[in-house]
Amino acid sequence: LISLFLICSAIIISPQSHKWGIEDPLAKISQQDSLRQNLCKEPVNKEVYRPGKNHLINNNNKDNKSSSVFYRPEKITCDDTVRYSYTYDNSGNCLTETLENLVNYSWVNSWEMIYTYDNSGNCLTQLYQVWSNNAWLYVSRTTHTYNNHGAILSELDENWMNSEWVNNYRSTRVYNDSGKLLSELDENWANTAWVNFSRYTYIYNISGKSLTALAENWMNNEWEKYWRKTYTYDNSGNCLTALYEEWSGNLLVKSDRGTFSYNSAGKRLTSLEENWIDNAWVNYSYEAFTYDNSGNYLTIQDEEWSNNTWVNAYYYEYSYNNSGKRLSYLAKKWIDTSWVNFVRSTYSYDNSGNMLTELEEIWSNGAWANSERRTDTYDASGNCILDLKEDWLNNAWVNNNRYTITYNNSGYMITFLDEEWSNNIWTGVYRFLYVYDDNGNCIHGEYYLFPVGIFITDVSIDISYNYHKNDLEFYDVNSVDAEYKIITNVASVNIKIPSFNLQQNYPNPWNPTTTINYSLAMAGNVKLTVYNAIGSKVATIVNEYKPAGNYSVQLNGSNLASGIYLYRLESGNYSAAKKFVLMK
Numbered sequence: 001l002i003s004l005f006l007i008c009s010a011i012i013i014s015p016q017s018h019k020w021g022i023e024d025p026l027a028k029i030s031q032q033d034s035l036r037q038n039l040c041k042e043p044v045n046k047e048v049y050r051p052g053k054n055h056l057i058n059n060n061n062k063d064n065k066s067s068s069v070f071y072r073p074e075k076i077t078c079d080d081t082v083r084y085s086y087t088y089d090n091s092g093n094c095l096t097e098t099l100e101n102l103v104n105y106s107w108v109n110s111w112e113m114i115y116t117y118d119n120s121g122n123c124l125t126q127l128y129q130v131w132s133n134n135a136w137l138y139v140s141r142t143t144h145t146y147n148n149h150g151a152i153l154s155e156l157d158e159n160w161m162n163s164e165w166v167n168n169y170r171s172t173r174v175y176n177d178s179g180k181l182l183s184e185l186d187e188n189w190a191n192t193a194w195v196n197f198s199r200y201t202y203i204y205n206i207s208g209k210s211l212t213a214l215a216e217n218w219m220n221n222e223w224e225k226y227w228r229k230t231y232t233y234d235n236s237g238n239c240l241t242a243l244y245e246e247w248s249g250n251l252l253v254k255s256d257r258g259t260f261s262y263n264s265a266g267k268r269l270t271s272l273e274e275n276w277i278d279n280a281w282v283n284y285s286y287e288a289f290t291y292d293n294s295g296n297y298l299t300i301q302d303e304e305w306s307n308n309t310w311v312n313a314y315y316y317e318y319s320y321n322n323s324g325k326r327l328s329y330l331a332k333k334w335i336d337t338s339w340v341n342f343v344r345s346t347y348s349y350d351n352s353g354n355m356l357t358e359l360e361e362i363w364s365n366g367a368w369a370n371s372e373r374r375t376d377t378y379d380a381s382g383n384c385i386l387d388l389k390e391d392w393l394n395n396a397w398v399n400n401n402r403y404t405i406t407y408n409n410s411g412y413m414i415t416f417l418d419e420e421w422s423n424n425i426w427t428g429v430y431r432f433l434y435v436y437d438d439n440g441n442c443i444h445g446e447y448y449l450f451p452v453g454i455f456i457t458d459v460s461i462d463i464s465y466n467y468h469k470n471d472l473e474f475y476d477v478n479s480v481d482a483e484y485k486i487i488t489n490v491a492s493v494n495i496k497i498p499s500f501n502l503q504q505n506y507p508n509p510w511n512p513t514t515t516i517n518y519s520l521a522m523a524g525n526v527k528l529t530v531y532n533a534i535g536s537k538v539a540t541i542v543n544e545y546k547p548a549g550n551y552s553v554q555l556n557g558s559n560l561a562s563g564i565y566l567y568r569l570e571s572g573n574y575s576a577a578k579k580f581v582l583m584k
Helices: 055-059
Strands: 011-013 020-022 070-078 082-088 094-103 106-117 123-132 135-146 152-161 164-175 181-190 193-204 210-219 222-233 239-248 251-262 268-277 280-291 297-306 309-320 326-335 338-349 355-364 367-378 384-393 396-407 413-422 425-436 442-449 460-465 470-475 479-487 513-520 524-531 537-546 549-556 563-571 574-582
Touching: 070 460, 070 470, 082 479, 106 135, 135 164, 164 193, 193 222, 280 309, 338 367, 367 396, 396 425, 442 460, 460 479, 513 524, 513 563, 537 549, 537 563
Parallel strands: none
Antiparallel strands: 011 020, 070 082, 070 479, 082 094, 094 106, 106 123, 123 135, 135 152, 152 164, 164 181, 181 193, 193 210, 210 222, 222 239, 239 251, 251 268, 268 280, 280 297, 297 309, 309 326, 326 338, 338 355, 355 367, 367 384, 384 396, 396 413, 413 425, 425 442, 442 479, 460 470, 513 549, 524 537, 524 563, 563 574
């Protein structure tokens, strides 16, 4: 999902309507579903899963194991041609993961991962081997050590060569008493000796907030700066300045600085961006924000630095109902010497707060003209069962595309159908189908793309199990079938968190709220942020210091548009992200 991290300017071209549009800086409503943007005419290399992602190691510890009985996948078959088999210890930790391919109607071994753990459930070794000439052959091995908080102290990668293990790479980490990462040293093995490769150094204030982060590369037998980040804060912990510097050799080649101000509630009032050019700071962009009494954005004004003066660029206005749900969004563009209307959206909701309609209008010839309309329908449980998009053409609303979703009695999605309006009929684009057993385990997942010869890349079938507490993703496959094993004899107490973990949200797709669970191996500052399909931040769920443990938070997407989003967890040197779908 590379597109999730692209940073775009405030003006985009909608690939579907081929018209210019200003993006809402809060929601930045995407004009087209990200899956549709990935449609291509060329076939792709099929990749189901690669060894080394540790997906079962991470996912096994998502639940608190408060029950003495839970479920783990034992066999998973993809497209009836690839099969994964798993074994576990009594704590539910994955011991082996074996991949087989169907060859001449028989299952043939391909590769295998073997794991070992310490008493706290931390993975100590990970052995990768392949099947060749009817025997398993070692390929590589990774070994970890940990401190008392479960944080990784060292990682050693070795390759099997000439019947012995040969060093390849190692990483060593140092932490302070609060569990914050102070340094990380990466080394490569060359000519029978360890050779420095890269080094990262971190400094924090007494509140645990980052002051500096320095990255260095080993060049010509000395450390050479690569990049550095420097931060300052006010007494409330709000970031006042953020400085980024980048070097090539000993030459500073890039430097950017952000300066921020806040109101008494900690809401950002201004944001100034500058670039270092010709030994001086040069203004680049400026943003000013206003809020209502509930802390909702009322206005955002963007300015750009041009010819040594600030020039207005864009202006955004928002309004809300008594529940804090957005009622309208208005974007204006500075043309010549005045603000000119550009695009606006209005929203309506049912009594439960679910968004019913979203109307987008564009400013044309001195008047507002209809552009797009979305209409959502819900079942009695508040699950979205229909999302309809229409375009305004020739003075009438014309169907564009629609999503139809069905659920079982537990609220798990069973079918997801995407259709487009073509030649006055609904034509299927793609469909997901899921089947569950009575224990909330998905036993069958299926993906079907209707137009022959068209492929969607990076689409996964998500197999959830253990009542949606755990999940696995399989890419570029059409069907997944799963069998499960009951794990018993798990102690319900004294279960330590072996590592940081970010869980898949539930439910997914969701509307208007969803739950995100995560685990922290050690105390530290935690940031849980939501980004839209073009990489713009649309919400900050968590931004505070937290002790080690398991956490659960709810996200309300009432003010967000339907689409694919990314949520990212950051704490210390840990960072993980997952995608989810808001379907209104």
